[in-house]
Amino acid sequence: MNNQDFPLTLQGENPPMVRFDKVTKRYGDLTVLDSLELDVRANEMVTIVGPSGSGKTTVLRMLMTLEHINEGVIYVDGRPLTHMEKDGQLVRANKSYTREVRKDIGMVFQQFNLFPHMTALENCTEAPIQVLGLSKKDAEERAVELLEMVGLDDKIDQYPARLSGGQQQRVAIARALAMRPKVMLFDEVTSALDPEVIGEVTQVIRKLRVKHDLTMLMVTHQMGFAREISDRVCFFYNGSIVEQGAPEEIFSNPKEERTAEFLSAVLEAN
């Protein structure tokens, strides 16, 4: 990669909150993301859909810096995520720089990933105290407010094992929000849930669209929810975006044959 090709920061009138600038990710011979270009505007809700193995989760994992980038640069709120300036060029950033930029990003996973030995409240206060340096009192105030927002005011002192899947996922959302991220990533957050509790989680995400100043990037197989909630839907195929647009365009009138085939297969399966 020639780092001179990439800006040191994104400036101007209205820089995107997230930019993938020609990002390539390989595992051995397998190219999972192929020079991906994707911008997400501040406060936009973008949903990524596409066949299994097309690279959707990898996009989110790259943003969480859980994966090494092979080529290209990711910018978050104008700053490169895994690179920093040296002598007018971008070079690989050290871990402490990247950790700082990554504070702007929160992620909710399919499998909740709560700390089992901590109550709902403790799950939500741990990182704000340890990472942001909040006092216990301030962190608890923030956590209680968020647990109320996700409808769990009566479960504050419960351990995850005593909560339903939907309740655990709502704690996971509150926990991510407690770090006050600018960007929230949702990776198949309803896939591990029983059908009857999916609604309580999607309801919380709907609420976030209205209540919070958040940029959101979501991977989901729930096409109905994607259609209803997204500002923009990106259809992934083999590590690239083959089609993107407003949900009504993508779902009602896909221009790409691969998108149409995928959507009809999904609708048939349902």
Ligand SMILES: Nc1ncnc2c1ncn2[C@@H]1O[C@H](COP(=O)(O)OP(=O)(O)OP(=O)(O)O)[C@@H](O)[C@H]1O
């Ligand atoms: N650690 C890894 N090592 C090797 N290959 C990997 C690794 N992680 C992911 N892959 C491969 O990368 C490709 C993209 O994976 P990814 O999880 O991003 O797909 P996806 O579109 O999210 O799929 P799904 O809808 O099934 O979750 C797949 O072919 C997967 O097997």
